[in-house]
Amino acid sequence: MEQRKIDRINALAKKARETGLTDAEQAEQKALREEYIAGFRSSLKAQLDNTVVLNPDGTAHKLRQKKD
DSSP states (O other): OOHHHHHHHHHHHHHHHHTOOOHHHHHHHHHHHHHHHHHHHHHHHHHHHTOEEEOTTSOEEEOOOOOO
């Protein structure tokens, strides 16, 4: 996510605490937060997909997603 969008999220959060937000600003804040969370989840998933666990006996295996 671009730094200017993160700055905007922070500015809207500050304004919400101090004076409140208009309906348009609330909608913008919600959309920006959803985009941020989606990017965070994607980044975390990519990091976990590339994680290798090393066992004490020297063997290694990649992490796999748990199936329900």
